Structures are given as C-alpha cells and as structure tokens.
Amino acid sequence: MDAVLIDGKAISAQIKDELKEKTQKLKAETQTEITLAVVLVGEDPASQVYVRNKRKACEYIGYRSLAFELPADTTQDCLLNLVKDLNGRDDVDGILVQMPLPSQIDEKKVINAISPAKDVDGFHPMSVGALCIGEPGFVSCTPAGVIQLLKRSGVEIAGKECVIVGRSNIVGKPMAMLMLRENATVTVAHSKTRDLKEVCRRADILIAAIGRHRMITADYVKEGAVVIDVGINRIPETGKLCGDVDFDDVLPHVSAITPVPGGVGPMTIAMLMNNCYEAFIMRRKN
Numbered sequence: 001m002d003a004v005l006i007d008g009k010a011i012s013a014q015i016k017d018e019l020k021e022k023t024q025k026l027k028a029e030t031q032t033e034i035t036l037a038v039v040l041v042g043e044d045p046a047s048q049v050y051v052r053n054k055r056k057a058c059e060y061i062g063y064r065s066l067a068f069e070l071p072a073d074t075t076q077d078c079l080l081n082l083v084k085d086l087n088g089r090d091d092v093d094g095i096l097v098q099m100p101l102p103s104q105i106d107e108k109k110v111i112n113a114i115s116p117a118k119d120v121d122g123f124h125p126m127s128v129g130a131l132c133i134g135e136p137g138f139v140s141c142t143p144a145g146v147i148q149l150l151k152r153s154g155v156e157i158a159g160k161e162c163v164i165v166g167r168s169n170i171v172g173k174p175m176a177m178l179m180l181r182e183n184a185t186v187t188v189a190h191s192k193t194r195d196l197k198e199v200c201r202r203a204d205i206l207i208a209a210i211g212r213h214r215m216i217t218a219d220y221v222k223e224g225a226v227v228i229d230v231g232i233n234r235i236p237e238t239g240k241l242c243g244d245v246d247f248d249d250v251l252p253h254v255s256a257i258t259p260v261p262g263g264v265g266p267m268t269i270a271m272l273m274n275n276c277y278e279a280f281i282m283r284r285k286n
C-alpha cells in the first residue's frame, strides 16, 4: 500500500488563500482592517524568526500587523501594561505575545492578562475551558492545524482509536480535546505510560507531540495507521530538522503520514491567521 504524504505546505497555503479572499471581501464591505498585535520581548533568534513569519503571513493575507519589540530587561509590569493597553484598543483584534519570555516575567500572568476575546494563541484558561466544554473560543493553533490536516486529507476521525503521545498544555491536551470533539476514542500517553509501544499500536490515528527525535519507530505503529508528527527537533549529529517519528522506518506501514518539515509546522501560522479572522468577526458580533 502506498502511503499518502499529508502536505502541510499545500494545505496551509490553501487556508491562507481562503482567508485572503475572505479578508478582501470583508475589507470592501466594512472599510476596516483585521489587526494582529505581536509582542516580542528580547532577542531570541528563534522567536525573531517566528515573529517575522507571522508578520509575513499577515502581509500576504492582508491583515495589519503591529509589532512591539521590547528589550530583554523589560519588567513584568511594563509588559502587562502593554497587554492591558492592547486589550482596550478597538483597532486591535488579536494579541500574540511570543513565548518564551525572559525569566523575570511570569508567562502565566501574561497569558492570563490577554483578553479572551483577543487570545488568538488560544492559551488563556478561558479559551482552554471553552474547548473542554464545547463552547466557542480560540483553539491552540498547532492542534487546530492537525485537525485541518486530517479533514482536508479525507481522514475520517469519528469512531477511530486515536493515541496522542504528549500532554503539554499547548499541544497534547488541546489535541485530545479536539479529537474527542471529532468523536474519536482518545488515549493520551506520556512519559509515565507503561508499555508505550503497545498503547501506540492500538491507534488508527497516532499523533506524536513528544520532542524526542525519531522516537516513534515502526514497532509503535499499527499497519495502515495514520501518523501525524508534531515534533520539531534537530538530529544531534547533523543539526538537520526532524520529527518525533522515524519517517523512513514507519513509512512502509502507514496509510498516511506527515513529513517534518512540511507537515504540521506550516499549519500553526495558518491557524493563527484563521483565529485572527475569527477574532475580528466575533468582536463585531458581540
């Protein structure tokens, strides 16, 4: 059986093009712009790249992006004041504070300070709670992207056994809630799970969000499973990018799989852009 390669680049491009079209219409109708405020504290090179990519995506779709670049020694109060100011601005639809933050700043306090109506990262406890009880709210972008990859690749979710390896607040847990919402039977595995291989081999859909390069080999995978690799790691010897799944080893056994890079990665920004659009619509409805 030839495995389907789930192309995150193509699917994310499709989502961005759909948003671009909707945004053009919206602009023509309302004469207003969707605005994302991006806050970066310090000069972490990886964060700078993420922020640049988010800005580029805004430009492509036609959103206005506001950049707030603060020095690494910014105090918590200063950042909280900025967030408060952005919460109150009527011309700002979404607020994103790039993580990680320098050690003098409590990330939780910052996340909690963002208005849930503008929480386009979906990290606020209100957003997480809404997801758990099936209320409308923003969903963390990476797991939301995985759902889109599955749906747009024609993978049926309802009734399937889904195993998620990883239980972080930004990937594993919201992923489990979303798969449950799609009527999968969900198991969440983690570092204390006994006999992980056997648990993973139950999965019709196996989602790896571990952060360990190429840990998931063929003996974790049931014949014909769909494998989604959220991991973004570097191979220690070469520095090359790789996922949590040993792609070449697993490939002959799966019905569909995401590559790294080019799988889940590009979806995160596409879903962030989608959340910005939703934020604009929701704020004007309420």
Ligand code: NDP
Pocket: 142, 165, 166, 167, 168, 169, 170, 171, 172, 189, 190, 191, 192, 193, 196, 209, 210, 211, 212, 230, 231, 232, 233, 264, 265, 266, 268
């Ligand atoms: P975390 O480190 O927060 O969580 C990792 C999870 O994996 C934990 O729940 C941990 O278990 C579990 N785990 C670690 N080792 C093992 C093991 N040996 N066996 C079973 N479970 C294990 O990571 P994140 O969720 O933030 O990220 C996971 C991966 O996804 C990373 O590679 C990250 O770079 C990538 N990522 C990719 C994104 C994208 O855009 N594609 C976005 C976000 C993350 P326990 O809870 O017991 O410690």
